[in-house]
Amino acid sequence: xxxxxxxxxxxxxxxxxxxxxxxxxxxxxxxxxxxxxxxxxxxxxxxxxxxxxxxxxxxxxxxxxxxxxxxxxxxxxxxxxxxxxxxxxxxxxxxxxxxxxxxxxxxxxxxxxxxxxxxxxxxxxxxxxxxxxxxxxxxxxxxxxxxxxxxxxxxxxxxxxxxxxxxxxxxxxxxxxxxxxxxxxxxxxxxxxxxxxxxxxxxxxxxxxxxxxxxxxxxxxxxxxxxxxxxxxxxxxxxxxxxxxxxxxxxxxxxxxxxxxxxxxxxxxxxxxxxxxxxxxx
Numbered sequence: 001x002x003x004x005x006x007x008x009x010x011x012x013x014x015x016x017x018x019x020x021x022x023x024x025x026x027x028x029x030x031x032x033x034x035x036x037x038x039x040x041x042x043x044x045x046x047x048x049x050x051x052x053x054x055x056x057x058x059x060x061x062x063x064x065x066x067x068x069x070x071x072x073x074x075x076x077x078x079x080x081x082x083x084x085x086x087x088x089x090x091x092x093x094x095x096x097x098x099x100x101x102x103x104x105x106x107x108x109x110x111x112x113x114x115x116x117x118x119x120x121x122x123x124x125x126x127x128x129x130x131x132x133x134x135x136x137x138x139x140x141x142x143x144x145x146x147x148x149x150x151x152x153x154x155x156x157x158x159x160x161x162x163x164x165x166x167x168x169x170x171x172x173x174x175x176x177x178x179x180x181x182x183x184x185x186x187x188x189x190x191x192x193x194x195x196x197x198x199x200x201x202x203x204x205x206x207x208x209x210x211x212x213x214x215x216x217x218x219x220x221x222x223x224x225x226x227x228x229x230x231x232x233x234x235x236x237x238x239x240x241x242x243x244x245x246x247x248x249x250x251x252x253x254x255x256x257x258x259x260x261x262x263x264x265x266x267x268x269x270x271x272x273x274x275x276x277x278x279x280x281x282x
Contacts, residue, residue: 019047098244098246102248104200105202105243106248108196109239109241109249111193112241113238115186115190115193119183119187122182122183122186125179126180137167138167138168141160141163200243201243201244202248203242204239204240204241205239205240205241205247205251207239207240207253208233208234208235208253209232209233210233211231211232212231212232212233215247216240217240217250217251217252217253218250219253219254220252220253221254221255222254222255222257223256225257228256230256230257230258232256233253233254233255233256234254234255235253235254236251236252236254237252
């Protein structure tokens, strides 16, 4: 038999003392048995049997706990692998969703840029299409009228004034009826498009007046801009967009170049035969 440790020996000593005390108490006091307990035999043998059964039950519980622990340890690596696979699938799904919806975001960005450019061009061309042609026509008619003889001008003055009045009236009617209506229609389309862009988290990249950011901008040209700090964007060549926190398209910009420091003036040339430190009156 193996030697018992101090803790096991102390436990056995406590159990031995308790058994001795229990036996002494049982022998010193008479046991009153009822009819139902007539066949019951209470003694050291019965106590040993109970402890043996308790020990067997503890062994069974310990064995079940060990089996459960072994199963848990065996399942734990599989659970870790499943969690890692789940974590690796989520970025792939996000990347796939981003790639699938990217053409739609690019189409929205192109449409926003095209509508903004079209509106700006129509606003620039408004005077050229309506006001300037009407003014040129009025000038040409007036020059034609002045080029006639005094007698022809006298005869056609009333008709000439009626023609000029019609031209001025038509020029006032064409401007709001056609060009301004077209510009207002483009603005309405842009308003609906901006709501869709806001819902899709598609944003324009702010450029002019901002520092050139290589993470969102591409500097295509350096320009001389007096009074502007070097590296600031002075003009936007092509608009850039961010979509859901990512750069969808880099903005192409012109940035202010760094101005070289002014050169110091060169010293005046000295006359031959004289040192710069000599006194000319000597």
